[in-house]
Amino acid sequence: MKLTFEVFFPALRPWVENLVNVWPAPFVKPQFASFEVLHILSLILLGGTAILMNLRLIGAGVTDEPPSEIYRNLRRWQDLGVIGIVVTGVLIGMANAERLYDSTAFVVKMLALLAGVVLTYGASRPVARADGAVSTGAKLWLLIGGALFLLGIWVFVTGALINVGLFHVLSAAALLVLIALTGRLRWIYLAGLIVLIAASQFLTHVGVEPDDLAKLDPVNKTFFVLYSLWIFGAAAVQLFVKERGAEAGAVAKLIAYATILVWVVGAAAGRWIAFA
């Protein structure tokens, strides 16, 4: 079954079909590309601030300053990014409503947006403000945001034609862990990653005929699982490593990883709306 908003709200179709005629959609539609640019610029602002704020909790980035200082300096810019993606998202969404209504990737994007807002405002920012101390409230928001995040991942994984987009999330996680790890651990992790990449490329280009999709599909899926185990296994190790400049504990780091990756999921799903 294709999981779209139509499955949950079938009676809304006439309303959705008419959204393109409701102000300001008739004004937005001819300027669609310009509003897309504003959406992307907002995403960049949100992404940059989320990366720096959460990397600091993980123990990387601007480690010369405490997490609370990073939070204090970036929060307003992050607010601007969140407001920007929501406002421009609503506008371009109205001008393109029917397509979104029929898109599984859009369901993922909305779940990621919700999870992103919950994790950012409920968990990541309060933890950064408290220099890594995790309150009961933050833990609660982590559970709620984490559940929404995992639900979004599940829809992504099971979505036909869009689940390839999860490689974006995996790549981002791979890079994030590479940045977060230090010393010998980083080199071991990188070596393992290179071995996995070489093995997957060999098998999918030499071991199996390039057009034999029936064989390529299980090989690709197997490697997706192996990549995930290696990357998230390394991240799990990093959670419990006490490094210089890392005031935050394992739960704070978990919040930070999740908060960066949830926005990557949102961006990836947004892009795959156009592809599938």
Add this chain to the structure above:
Amino acid sequence: LVWLEAELGKGSGDTALSWSQALEGSLNFWNLLEGTHLITLMLFAGTIFVVDLRLLGVTFRKTPVSVVSDRVLPLTVAGFVLMIVTGLALFLAKPVIYYHSLWFRLKLVFLAVAMINIVIFHARVQRNQHKWDTLALPPRAARISAVLSLASWAAVITMGRFIPYNWFDCGKPIPHIVNVLENCKASDHGAVDKESMAKIAGGQGQ
């Protein structure tokens, strides 16, 4: 570019594809490259914007500029490397289309502006950075450089987003100046001047 698109990497046999054709016709790989190119903007542009905002004196005012740039720019560079690799691969998939695209050409122009700005910043503005490194509001030259950086990268992103749109494709009736800027005469679709078409239509009307 035609060789790059149609010949490079082409094997033997009638159905053999060049690397460019194989990439463009791939089931998912092109989409993954394009998606990665876009998502990496969060790392690349997102972090460079923060450094520019520090140079403008609107964030991290108590943190020395050198601390922000030393800690943030390695992330920016990592993002930039990914942007270049995926960007080159995307160009390989459709070199002729991009060559004749006004938006792609403008993107390269703004990319050059951004690069020149970086060179000038390092060669001239940063020369006396020790004098203003801890100032909440850096000197005018640094702020101008930050504004130029923000504007040129925003322009690069804007032009990049406009590339898929066919408003000014060669072969369509488009203004003469755009035909010249896109070198449409050399394209398979040729150059069709909007002004000439209007004149012909006007003449037929009379």
